[in-house]
Amino acid sequence: MNDRYALILAAGKGTRMKSKKYKVLHPVCGKPMVQHVVDAAKRMNPQKTILVVGHGAEDVRQQLGPDVTYVLQEQQLGTGHAVKVAKDQLEGKQGHTLILYGDTPLITAEVLEELIQFHEEEQAIVTILTANMDNPTGYGRIVRDRHGNVLKIVEHKDASTQEKEIQEINTGIYCFSNEHLVNTLDKLTNQNAQGEYYITDCIEILKKQNHKVAAFLTEDTDVTHGVNDRIALAEAEKLMRLRINKQHMLQGVTIIDPENTYIGPDVTIGMDTTILPGTILSGHTVIGEDCVIGPYAELRHVHIGDGVAIEYAVLVESEVGDTTTVGPYAYIRPGSSIGKGSKIGDFVEIKNSTIGDGAKIPHLSYVGDADIGAKVNMGCGSLTVNYDGSQKHRTVVEEGSFVGCNVNLVAPVQIGPGAYIAAGSTITDSMPGDSFAIARQRQVTKENYAQKLKEKKKTK
Template identity: 50%
Template sequence: MKNTIALILAAGKGTRMKSKFPKVLHKVGGVPMVEQVLRAVKAAGTTRQIVVVGFGGEQVRDYLGERAETVVQQEQLGTGHAVLQAEPLLQGASGTLLVTCGDTPLVTTETFTALIDCHEKSGAAATVLTAHMPDPTGYGRVIRDDKGQVVKIVEQKDGTPEELAVDEVNAGIYCFDMPLLWDMLHNVTNDNAQGEYYLTDIIGMLVSSGRVVSAFAAPSYDETLGVNSRQQMAEAEQIMRRRKLDQLMADGVSIIDPNNTYVDTTVTIGRDTVLYPGTILEGQTVIGEDCHIGPYVRMTNVQMGDDDHVQFMYAHD
C-alpha cells in the first residue's frame, strides 16, 4: 500500500441537529461519530489522520487529544475549501489522500480498505466511493459516460432532471493523488447555487485534463448514510447496534430479542453468554462467558466474570 493519509471533514455546525454541541461529537453506537470514523480509517492502514474542525472546534480538539492532527476551517465555504485548509500540513507529501466525513460513522474499515486498494490498482488520479440509493434526493449524482467512466458529480441543487434521475450517488468519500490535488483545488470556483467551493468540481476538472477517475461502490448503501438530523442519527444508531449484535451472535453470544437489546460497539462479551430483553450494555463493559444478563439490566463500564447471572439491575463503573 502506498502512503495513505486520512483527512476527516468535521467542521460543519449541523444546524438541523438543533444542538449546542458539534455534530460530530454526538454518539452513534456509544461512540462519537468522529471517533467511529477515526477508528475505521486507522484500522484501514492510514499513516496519518487529520481532522478539519470548525464549529465547536475547541471541543472537538479537546476530545481528540493526541489521537489525530487538527486544522481549523474558520469559515464553512464548502468541501473544497475545507480540504484546502490541510494543504500547509501536507506540503511535500506524496501518495494518497483519503478524504472522508466526520458525520458518516457507518463506513466500515473493510470498505475504506477496498476503496484505497481500488484507487491504487486503477492508477486513477481520483477514486469516488459511490452507492446506489433507493431515494437519492439530496445527494450528489455520479454521472458516467457510455463506457461507464465517471465524468462528473452533480449536486442536487445544480442537476438537470435527467441527471437527478440517476440513483448512483456520491458518498462524499474520495481518494486523491497528492500533490496533484492541491493544483486542482486552487482552480475551483464557487460559481454554483450555494456559492461554495465544491470538492466534487475536481472530478470534472480531472476528466477534462485527460486523467482517469474511477469509482468504487460500497457493498451496501447503508454504510454511506450521513447524519444531519436527530432522525438520521437514530437510523444510524439502529444500523450500528444491529451490526454489533450480529457480530456478537456470530461469536457465540445468544440474544433472545435483538430488537429489544442495546449494546455499545465498545462492549466485550464472552461466548455462551445469554442476553435477555431489556438489556443495555454501555461504555467499556466486559462480560465473561456463560453469563445470563437480564431481563432489564443496564450496565455502564462494568467488568463481570464468568457464569454470573443478573437481572433487573443498574450498575456503573
C-alpha cells in the first residue's frame, strides 16, 4: 500500500461565525469540528497528519495535542498558499496526499477510503472528490467529456449557461500524488483578481502536462457540508446527529425519537437498549444492553451496565452497575460508583462516593465523599455532612445498615455493619456493627397547651 499523508487546511479566522472562538473549534455533536476531520483522517493510517493553522493556533494545539504536525500560515492567501506553507513537510515523500478542510466535520473515513481506492484504480495523479447537488449555485462544476473524463473545473461565476446546469460539483477535497503535488506548488501564481493562490490551479497545471485528472463521485453528499456561519453549524449538528443515531439503530438500539435524541460520536450503546426523547449522551459514555435511558437524561463520560433504567437524571464521570435504577431527578456527580441492583431515587445527589450492590437511597438525600455498603438503606432526607468549612471528610456506612429519615452523618464517621440509626438523629461518633443509635432530644408533650396558646392570642 502506498504511503498516505493528510493535509488539513484550518487557518481561516471564520469571521462569519461572529465569535471569539476560532472557527474550527466550534463543536458539532460535542466535539470540535476540526477534531472530527482529524479523526477521520487518522483512520486512513497516514504517515503524517499535517494541520495548517493560523488564528487561534495555540487553542488548536491544546485541543488536538502532539499527534498532529502543525504548520503556521501567518497570512491567509488562498488554498494554494496554505498547501505551499506545508511543502517542507511533504517534500521528498512518495505516496498519496489527501487535502482536507478543518470546517468540514461531516467527512468520513469511509468516503476518504473510497476516494483513495478510486485514485489508485484510475492510476490518476490527482482525484477530485465530487458530489451531485440539487442546487449547485456557488460551487465549481466538474466538466466531463462524453466518456466521463474530467475536462476542467469551472467556477460558478465563470460558467456558461450550459455549464451552470451541471449538478456535479467540486467539494474541494483532493487526493494527490504527493510527488506531483510538491513539484507543482512552485508553479502556482497569484495573478488573479483576488491576488491569492488556488489549489485548483495545481490541477489545471497537471492537466496541461497531460497527467490524468480523475473525479470520484460520492453518494454521500452530506460529507461536503462546510461550516462558515452559525446556520451552517446548526445544519452540520443536525446532519451528524441523525447519522450517529442511524448507526446506533442499525446496531440494535431503539431510539424513540431520533430528531430529539443527542448522542455524541464517541458513545457506545449495547443491543436492545432504548433511548427515550430528550436524552443527551456525550463524551466517552458506554451504555450496556437492555437499558432504558431517558426521557431527558444527560450522561457525560459515564459507564452504564446492563439492564439499567435512568430517567430525568444527570450523570457525570461515574459508573452504574447492572440492573440499577436512577431517577427521576437524580444527580450523580464525578467520581461516583453505583453498584448492581441499587436504587438511586428522586432528588438524590451523589458525589465522589461508592454505593454498594443492592443499596437504596430512594429520595431527598445527599451522599458526598462516602462509602455506602451493600444493602444499606438510606432513609428519606438522610445526609452526609462532609465539609467542615475548610476540608472534606469521608463517611463510611457498612453493609446492611439502616439509616433512618432525616439523619445527619457528620464526617468523619463510620457506621458498622448491620447498625440502625433512628430517624432525626445527628450522628457525630462512629458506631460498632449491629448497634443502635438515637441522637435527638427526648419528646416532651404538654397536654392542652395548644388551647392555652390560642386563648392567649385572643387576649392580645
